[in-house]
Amino acid sequence: MTTRYLEPRLERASRAEMSRVQTRRLRQQLAHAATHSPFYRRKLRSAGVKAGAVRTLADLPKLPFTTKDELKENQAAKPPWGDVLAVPLDEVLRIHMTSATTGRPLAFLDTRDDWYGFYHSYARALHAFGVRRSDVVMAAFSYGPWIGYWSGFYAAQDLGCLVFPVGGLSTDQRIDTLLTYPVTVLGCTPSYALFLAEAAARKGVDLARNTKIRITWHTGEPGASIPATRAKIEAAFGARAYDLPGLTEIAAWGFECEARSGLTHINEDYCYPEVLDEQGRPVEPGGRGELVFTSLYRKAMPLLRYRTRDIVQLADRRCPCGRTLTAFEGGVLGRLDDMKKVRGVIVYPRRVEELVRPHAHVQEFQIVFRRHEGLDDILIRIDPSPSLSPAERGGLQTKLTEDLRIGLGIRVTVDIGEPGSLPRWDHKARRVRDERTEVPF
């Protein structure tokens, strides 16, 4: 299959070839950052590192980490761009903002070549999902400064697809577009895929039967890498769903492939990945740790050893698709920022989703961490599908309580509410509430 890979030379490179590409790009990036970015000049000086001292990938640990908080503080101290910026402003072509749950979002700037790199890495992923130039693509992300819409749109266009611009359309208008035009590929957050399916069902529209969608891809949240969530999306659209993890500050850094092996391939020629344990040491294949990326192509804001706060597991097996790119087992497994400790047990919201979604009658859910009768407790609120009969409620509650107790290693309280009682999410979901840390008012 000659068309399986968009860039076979890189996607199937030998380890030696890939290391050569990475080493060359790393040296260029480092020299560029050390010369042109005041932020990195200061940072390297205070760490006592000369750019020339990093010659190979093995030298990378000599460099200090970069954090998102640092970048935000830098932009606040030197508004509006901060001085990570390593090119004159007139070379900048694009601005995007990271979505912020707290504080001001980070503004991220790109040159023309940086932007090409971002959407071209994204195009590699779409190609691996099976998207081809004959496809008609809808990128159903919101029109605004967030990168999701723009990168999905440009990536599909990069492959030669016909792309429908629906960023500013309502959900009703998008459903109408899907019914009227031969859209074959849909991109959106996993939460929005479920939201869209529910909205269509309310109008009596069966997206699986009444549209031509054959592929959906999902980014912004890790839901599509959770088997039960993916199965739900695939059933709703009658299509194959794929996970595309990305970061505004780095790249569309990974993708699943049509082999559907559970592995996520890493665009490691765009961004060099390190997976580090709590002591900052690289994990062995099969091990889990924090993902740290060094950008190998961006010139406007060239990030070195950027801590993503994402937890991933380095794969210890090969994908049958033949790609030699470094791979992770199952996408982003958790965010360090989302980690909760309850009675000494560490709980990630993703794990709750993995356990709750396989139950067909679970339409929506919410995770509440609370103090209950003097103890830390987890309350799982369930919004059931309207087809759940009163007689089945007790059974569902018992099964969920048991599955969650075994899966999380801690007893939880399950509350089955009324259909439609929980909020729905048309972008990224916020299903977690921690009442232990929320300030009462």
Ligand SMILES: [Zn+2]
């Ligand atoms: Zn593969």
